[in-house]
Amino acid sequence: MANKLIVSPSPHVQSMQSTASIMRDVVIALIPALVVSTVVFGVNVLGLTALSVAACVLFEYLIQRFLVKGSCTICNWSAVVTGVLLAFNLPASIPWWIVVIGAFVAIAVAKMTFGGLGKNPFNPALVGRVFLLIAYPVQMTTFPAVANPALDALSGATPLAAVKHGVEAGVLPVQDLLLGNMPGSLGEVSAVALLVGFAYLLWRRVITWHIPVTVLATMALFAFCVALARGGEASLLWQFPLFHLLAGGALLGSIFMATDYATSPMTVKGAVIYAVGIGAITMCIRLWGAYPEGMSFAILIMNSVTPLLNKYVKPKRFGVK
């Protein structure tokens, strides 16, 4: 027998997906939002995103090479994803050195300290963002007006902040919220672009619908109940929930951050509980907290619950009633 045969236990079939292909798909899914952001805030956006990605990849490379002394992990694209998501959570006017600090906190503190991909308890990009929000509150909450002269510029406050400070949006700018014609962090401005990314991720089987849909449904229901309790015009009953879904980081967070593999629960049941928690906490912070936006905090808080959910919420075992 000329052939040397390989002997290994079954199965003899392996996935067409790989860690790298999945991470690459997430990056691809973020491209529409990047394009819209560039149109809205100017080319500066591309520079910021590139810087964030480069810093994240470099920090991971250096730590893996000189501290962990393990095999190179940057080829799995996960640092790229963290880099893009971190940039997407920053205002376009952020100074470059703050971006680098954010990247360091995200990769060095939130990810590599715990052993790298799959072992971090909190979403690295969000840890980076929240660190910056607390350390550099002024730079992190100054949003430039929309740069594109072709668009009808809104004021410098994000829609959520405007509502927070008692400025009732007279007419709900649904079209602006959908297309991204509003101030905000880089990645959160266009609902349409984010939903295109969501569709792509579903089609490529990178994520399932459970977490994003549950987060958004919880938020909508919560907003609906609040609107109902407050009374007022009947049209608010749908406008108020819709506003909360489209404004701020609700879509970016629920589609791209809450679905982070390592920090979300392993079972569908667990994921639904987790997502309900994120939706409810976000709305509490938005309505009654000190910050106009609560998505980041809500996700990080529920990240901390994930190990418990994994321990106690088990899949439906076959044959067990």
Place this chain on the structure above:
Amino acid sequence: MGGVHPSENKLSRAKAIEVLPLPEVVQIPLAQHIGAPATAKVAKGDKVLTGQLIAEATGFMSANIHAPISGTVQSVDLQPNGQGVRQMMITIKREGDEWVDTIDRSTELKKECTLAPQEIIAKIKEAGIVGMGGATFPTQVKLSVPPGKKAECLIINGVECEPYLTSDHRTMLEHGEELLVGVTILMKAIGVSKAYIGIENNKPDAIAHLQQLAASYPGVEVTPLKVRYPQGGEKQLIAAVTGRQVPPPPALPIDVGAVVCNASTTYAVYRAVQKNMPLIERVVTITGKGLKEPKNLLTRMGTPISTLIEAAGGLPENAGKVINGGPMMGRAMVNLDSPVTKGCSGITVMCGAEAERKSAGQCMKCAKCVAACPMGLEPYLLSKLSQKKKWDEVEAQMITSCIECGCCQSTCPAYLPLLDWVRLGKQTVMGIIRARMAAAAPKK
């Protein structure tokens, strides 16, 4: 619930069953079924006829074995099996083709069966029939409904969810009428009035053919099923057809009133009961993307697997792996001269890169293994706990429910050897459970 949809690759689906020429020498392992190995009834130098009993079932959980060719017994000794493990085998050198004269070799359909249930089961036992889908569970044991239990329906497994394999598919197409008579015989044996033939939708020709035939067999219904591996697993099939889930081990399908029998096995039952034909041949799919001519071969038991590979155009230059069975649950072989046995539904040859395991990365908790597990287990957790030798914990996480279908590992984007670890954990835990039961049993 759960499951995956690997590329089907049914290369030989349209190839009619061909008869492989009689082999010159056959090797017959005494252990080719679940349970005790059979006891050899022949010795070196004995002349045997085709269909003659050469090894007898040892006790209840065992199966008879018959000579697949006529000739002289050359040896009864240890020979390497497909995995290179030495097993007791009877080696027969062929001389002509002389049959035991009670066997009816005609192809004429014989519908009437006037035997009583016990007589049917006795004939099936006599013919040495075992589950031919790969599990090789002795069929007469399956049909002997334990006291206190009651069979409510018969389910014929025509799912063939393993990629590549087409032997059940071709049998259903080419021996549909005999198969249906087999179904009625099995219904009578276990005393049920309802039978379902479960077939996945990727075999529309078999579904249409059997539906048309089943119209004249009262109580027999063809159930088309959505394509989903591992739906051909006994528990999955029962759930798909009846909606009932078999509880975790030690519960059996009969606990939910179901008896499941594979399609090829049902055809073998027909031949055993109506034609006195023991289980001495079967259809084997010889397949693989690198093979010149994938096909379905009617093969005598004991034929060297290398003969089948030659019949399909020989082993390709870059062949890297030869699997006894399909790519999801089959076993990689080291010895290609080992024989075809009762449970061998196919031989899959993999070439080049597809034969190699890609190097494993790091678990990123994507939860795809949890979503894919048809038993509702958490493979990532079982694998991790098994690596850490936490046997109490893996037992509490129901590792013994694992059916080793391989969905978890085949869906893992980090290419982790999940099932390797789960198997280790499962076997260890089963050993612990046996030891515990032995310790708890009253001492004699």
